[in-house]
Amino acid sequence: MGCSSGAAAAFTMAWFHPEWYHRVISCSGTFVNQQWPFNPANPGDAMHDWVTANHEMAAALGRKHYQYQYTFA
Secondary structure, eight states, X not given: OEETHHHHHHXXXXXXXXXXXXXXOEESOXXXXXXXXXXXXXXXXXXXXXXXXXXXXXXXXXXXXXXXXXXXX
16 A cells, blocks of 8 residues: 555555555555656656556556556545
């Protein structure tokens, strides 16, 4: 469980250690490109747009048929 960067860390731990972690609670996860300065080779990556990044994370989990619940408030 985590908020912001802690949410990304919680997700990463669960991703790499599913034998230890079975659920993740993310509150406003930092699932964004943290590269700075901006890299012109990746212009469409929605850099630092937390809302879009969370929408895209939910969509990616859905496309892969992972069980998830996404609430935007």
